[in-house]
Amino acid sequence: MDNDFIARTAARFAIPGAAVAVFHEGREHYLSHGVTSVENPLPVNEDTLFLLGSVTKTYTATAIMRLVAQERVSLDAPVHEYVPELRLVDGRSFTVRQLLNHTSGLDWGTLVDTGEGDDALARHVGELATLKLVGAAGERPSYSQSGFNLAGRIIENVTGQTYEQAVTSLLLEPLGLGNTHFDRDAVMTRRFAVGHEKGEIARPWRHWRAGNPGGGIAASVADLLAWARFHLSDGDGIDFTEMRKPTASLRGSNLGDAIGVGWFLREIDGVRTIGHGGSSNGQFAELLIVPERGFAVVSVANQGPDGIPFNQAVVRRALEDHLGVVDRDPEPLPYNASKAAEVAGGYGNDSMVMTIDDTGSGLVLEVLIRPEIRASAEVELPADHAPFPMGLLPRDEYVITDGAFAGQRGFFSRNASGEVTGVDLAGRTFGRVR
Incomplete structure (x- = not known):
């Protein structure tokens, strides 16, 4: 895979700007293409910030695991133990683990802006009293943005910090991830990508603060690859083996075969992988790690709706070129x-x-x-x-x-x-x- 492939694939999917990073055999490789914005263009490079969308969930889950390592949180404890203010329509109970593997039974989420203040997550938790429940706790996975925002509130209550402050002190600062940000004031002083939808600027750039635990990080591919490399390490006290254990099976899903703690688990061509994708308003990210081969690939793009197939094409090409692993879609049955x-x-x-x-x-x-x-x-x-x-x-x-x-x-x-x-x-x- 080279810049010519990235340029051709970006042209095929009409992507204004994209960045790719690969870690293989102890070496980092960076590729980039295009511009940050069609209206105010700057060249994209490995330090350009892109919104990661739901890839942020891997940071939230890892922050929880840091608190588990510090014996401040238990994965199998009821969420009410850490968020006693939580009220749901049926008064149900579910565990921290069930939040992180999407089996709490909470629906996708609410669309209420609870502001940009430090109480944004607390107010979001108050809105969950109106959230639909899609099944019994532990019954089956159903992807929930609000579930991960609730996990962010666990982090706030346990640490006494805002979610963003806690993740910074628990993860970003110790790992030296200085180009990973939640704060728009920090982002706007650096080179960053804006989203596009079918060639037009997508506005707003980011939604409300309460969505940060489920999807609020902006980062460069260099920092995202460093994040992937951390998950290829011994974990610095965090139990990465626990995060990679299947906790809920997935059926008929290209997300994976199962969910661990914050990661989708998938076997591709006989090789076990962990990964997560993300989408924001016109920005898309994909992160895939092959722990047993010491390999990682990340891809980000700033155009909807085709940022997703662009990233998929990049990840598949990287797997094939570097590992000889081939990922193909299943063939449908004849029309009946x-x-x-x-x-x-x-x-x-x-x-x-x-x-x-x-x-x-x-x-x-x-x-x-x-x-x-x-x-x-x-x-x-x-x-x-x-x-x-x-x-x-x-x-x-x-x-x-x-x-x-x-x-x-x-x-x-x-x-x-x-x-x-x-x-x-x-x-x-x-x-x-x-």
Whole structure:
């Protein structure tokens, strides 16, 4: 993989700016392309800051593990032990581990801006009383942004610091990650990328502060690769082996085969990997580590919706070039009218609606943000994507076959009578709408 490949792939997906870093056989390799912004362009390099989105969750989980190592937090203790102010609609209890492997039963999250003050996370926790619950605690994984924001509140209550201060003192400063930031005032004094959606600047640059534990870090690929190298080390007292143990199985998911503590675990071509992706408003990041081979690759891009397939193409090329590991999407089954009729129809959750249409020769999936969510949002939300063609796989699974989310996998749920009652997309549950 070289700069020519990055340039060609960026042109293919119309990416204004991207940066890539690889660690292999004890050496670091950096590649970059394009500009930070189409309106105010500066060349992207390995020190340019990009928003990492949900890759931030690996930092939050590792900060919790630092507190575990200090015997200040237990993974199997109830969250209420550390956040006694938490109130949920059913008064349920779940553990810290269940927050970090997305099995708490909390829905994806709330869209309420709780401000930029030091009480932002505390106020966010107050909003969780209205959050929908998608299953019993420990029942199954369902990706939850608010779950990780709640984990950030654990860190605040245990340390007596703000989440950002605690992560800085627990991780960023000891590791020398001086180009990793939460604070917009720190970001704006450095070279940073802005997001784009279909060639236009995506605004706002970042959403509200309460989302920081689940997705608020801005970092350079040099710092992100240093973060990956830390997770290839002995952990400096943090139990990385515990973080890599499967704690919840994933079905029909390109995110991985299982979830550990903050990491998605996946076997690719016979090699075990840990990783996490992230998306912000027009910015996308991907981090993949192969512990047994001492290998890591990171890729960031500043254009939606195709930043995701760009990063995927880069990661796959790096795996093949450096390790000889080949990652391929599964081949869908031939179109079957009766199978298509079983799954076609409407689905939904609190924030999105999904329609699966049977065209007579194939299936098409469309996901839209609910109009009432758009109307009530205090910030501009990303544009909806065009419908995606999809194909069915064995065992009630499916794969998206084209578009920005090509390769994305999921599965259908059935009741005791065999009727399709729901669909899983990117770890989020959509119930069938009759």
